[in-house]
Amino acid sequence: MSPQRIASTVRREVWLLRDEDTVRHAVQKIIDVDVPALPVVDATGTLRGIFGEREFIGALFPGYVTQLGYAGFVPRSLERVLEKRPICAHEPVGKYMNTDHIDVDEDHSDTQLAEIFLHHRVLIVPIVGGGRVTGIVTREDFFRALARRFLELS
Amino acid sequence: MGVRMLFAILVFAAALAVIASERADRTKVALVGAVLVVLTQTIDQEHAIEAIDWETIGLLAGMMLIVRVTEPTGIYTYLAIRAGQVARGRPLAVVMSLALSTAVLSAFLDNLTTILLMVPITFLLADALDIDPIPLILIEVIASNIGGTATLIGDPPNILIAGATGLSFGDFIANLAPISLLAFVVVTGMLYLVFRKRLQIAPEARDRVLELDARKSIEDEAELKRTLPVLVITILAFFVHKALGVEPATVALTGATVMLLLTRQSVEEALRGIEWPTLFFFVGLFVMVGALEERGAIQEVADAIGSLTGGDRTAELLGITWISAIGSGIVDNIPFTATMIPVVEELQGGARDDAYWWALSLGACFGGNFTLVAAAANVAAAGMAERAGRPIGFIEFLKVGVPATLLSMLLATGYIAVRYV
Numbered sequence: 001m002s003p004q005r006i007a008s009t010v011r012r013e014v015w016l017l018r019d020e021d022t023v024r025h026a027v028q029k030i031i032d033v034d035v036p037a038l039p040v041v042d043a044t045g046t047l048r049g050i051f052g053e054r055e056f057i058g059a060l061f062p063g064y065v066t067q068l069g070y071a072g073f074v075p076r077s078l079e080r081v082l083e084k085r086p087i088c089a090h091e092p093v094g095k096y097m098n099t100d101h102i103d104v105d106e107d108h109s110d111t112q113l114a115e116i117f118l119h120h121r122v123l124i125v126p127i128v129g130g131g132r133v134t135g136i137v138t139r140e141d142f143f144r145a146l147a148r149r150f151l152e153l154s
Numbered sequence: 155m156g157v158r159m160l161f162a163i164l165v166f167a168a169a170l171a172v173i174a175s176e177r178a179d180r181t182k183v184a185l186v187g188a189v190l191v192v193l194t195q196t197i198d199q200e201h202a203i204e205a206i207d208w209e210t211i212g213l214l215a216g217m218m219l220i221v222r223v224t225e226p227t228g229i230y231t232y233l234a235i236r237a238g239q240v241a242r243g244r245p246l247a248v249v250m251s252l253a254l255s256t257a258v259l260s261a262f263l264d265n266l267t268t269i270l271l272m273v274p275i276t277f278l279l280a281d282a283l284d285i286d287p288i289p290l291i292l293i294e295v296i297a298s299n300i301g302g303t304a305t306l307i308g309d310p311p312n313i314l315i316a317g318a319t320g321l322s323f324g325d326f327i328a329n330l331a332p333i334s335l336l337a338f339v340v341v342t343g344m345l346y347l348v349f350r351k352r353l354q355i356a357p358e359a360r361d362r363v364l365e366l367d368a369r370k371s372i373e374d375e376a377e378l379k380r381t382l383p384v385l386v387i388t389i390l391a392f393f394v395h396k397a398l399g400v401e402p403a404t405v406a407l408t409g410a411t412v413m414l415l416l417t418r419q420s421v422e423e424a425l426r427g428i429e430w431p432t433l434f435f436f437v438g439l440f441v442m443v444g445a446l447e448e449r450g451a452i453q454e455v456a457d458a459i460g461s462l463t464g465g466d467r468t469a470e471l472l473g474i475t476w477i478s479a480i481g482s483g484i485v486d487n488i489p490f491t492a493t494m495i496p497v498v499e500e501l502q503g504g505a506r507d508d509a510y511w512w513a514l515s516l517g518a519c520f521g522g523n524f525t526l527v528a529a530a531a532n533v534a535a536a537g538m539a540e541r542a543g544r545p546i547g548f549i550e551f552l553k554v555g556v557p558a559t560l561l562s563m564l565l566a567t568g569y570i571a572v573r574y575v
Contacts, residue, residue, distance in 0.1 A: 062277065062281055062542065062543070063277075063541055063542035063543040063544075064273075064274045064277030064278060064281075064538075064542040066541070067273070067274040067277075067538055067541065067542065068231075068274045068275075068278065069225075069226070069228075069231070070228060070231070070371065070373050072367075072370045072371070072373070073231070073235065073366050073367045073368060073369075073370040073371040074278065074366060075365050075366070075367065084281070
């Protein structure tokens with residue numbers, strides 16, 4: 001009998017965002033569901049990208065911040081950022097989602113997930129089957145499952 | 155016209171068309187063109203390798219390494235922030251200060267690097283000043299192309315010309331810096347007048363720029379102390395390279411090597427700063443132009459220009475200047491200059507007349523302001539602005555680029571007429 005895969009223990013119920021949902025709606029949903037990011041799909045249900053903590057920060061702060069190699073010289077407070085960028089709350093998540101398609105199919109391996117989490121700065125990996133998102137694996141859950149097995153064995 | 159000459163022309167024209175259309179990566183296009191002319195023996199491999207100007211490649215690689223090693227220290231960010239702060243929120247001073255910093259950095263680094271360093275800081279300053287960043291960025295791009303004209307290392311067309319002719323750093327400064335300075339003042343002044351209504355700064359916003367702590371932009375002071383002297387000595391060495399009897403590429407590569415010895419960056423990390431696609435683009439370009447030369451196409455073009463001008467020197471000088479400006483605006487000033495260099499050599503007919511090279515440089519470098527695709531720095535600025543959520547359209551650039559180019563070209567025409575005719 002093959003050992004149970006770590007990934008099989010960390011799948012969650014799938015909550016999806018539509019690419020036309022507003023940033024405000026998406027942020028509320030991420031907090032409600034308590035995951036770091038959610039898959040974004042279009043009207044046909046096809047995976048288009050991911051919107052999560054990192055993308056929210058990107059939407060909130062001015063676009064040039066990502067182009068600054070270093071920002072230790074900027075004394076700006078969050079209040080001033082919120083004051084200058086309220087409009088992003090009503091913009092679609094499709095504008096800010098990460099469109100790098102990093103997903104796995106149903107029969108992915110633990111090693112494949114480990115490789116993705118090592119090489120890509122993603123917080124979740126969507127599982128796609130038959131053209132639809134059927135689950136997600138969060139990096140935190142993957143780490144916890146991995147750590148539990150590691151501690152049991154050692 | 156022989157079949158092979160026709161093939162060399164077709165390959166080159168097709169490559170230029172695809173590069174200008176931006177439908178494919180320019181490096182891939184240049185390499186495909188080079189492979190085609192070598193595979194078909196339009197130019198044999200030995201001559202293809204000889205056609206590559208290693209002086210240009212070495213100079214570019216050396217400067218890329220120097221910039222890569224010094225950039226993480228934060229010194230360029232420091233200079234950009236201070237440029238914004240010394241103006242104390244006065245619109246004309248903000249424009250002049252940022253434009254001058256961009257022009258000077260472009261003269262001693264390169265246009266593309268300067269724009270990559272200046273644009274994010276300009277967005278930050280404009281955000282603090284509550285003004286539209288786009289006028290400032292457009293002015294910087296234009297100042298960068300004008301400033302880069304002043305020196306041998308400032309703009310790729312000049313690097314190409316130096317590689318082909320052996321003209322020294324001092325020659326470039328003596329002949330091109332005066333007109334670059336004049337064009338900078340006049341064009342930047344004109345752009346300020348055009349944009350002044352969009353650059354009104356509220357009194358309360360002026361102090362916000364001063365809140366930026368420029369000293370904190372120095373990320374690694376120890377690394378700065380190690381590498382800054384090398385940067386300064388390298389730039390000074392360019393001024394005296396002829397007296398020292400060394401080529402500019404040797405100066406750049408020596409500076410880069412000393413920096414590699416002194417820096418805490420790993421060799422792998424530093425070498426990642428070399429823009430290999432740019433270097434391979436140059437390699438492909440040199441081979442394609444080599445094929446044109448080998449098959450006599452360049453001679454044909456030079457003869458055609460000669461018969462058009464009737465061999466009149468003034469007509470040839472001004473013709474080269476304006477054709478280069480327009481050609482650079484349509485294709486990209488790098489391939490255009492690479493093609494024009496052998497044409498200009500033919501036009502001179504063995505007699506060395508450096509005025510032709512200054513005409514080519516002024517046309518190609520100032521022509522880099524014509525359109526959004528005319529110079530790599532323009533494309534980079536547009537890309538960064540788009541990622542920052544404020545794209546610059548082709549037409550938006552054209553509205554500024556065309557008058558700026560025409561004005562600087564009129565000044566260049568007057569300068570050539572007064573100084574070289």
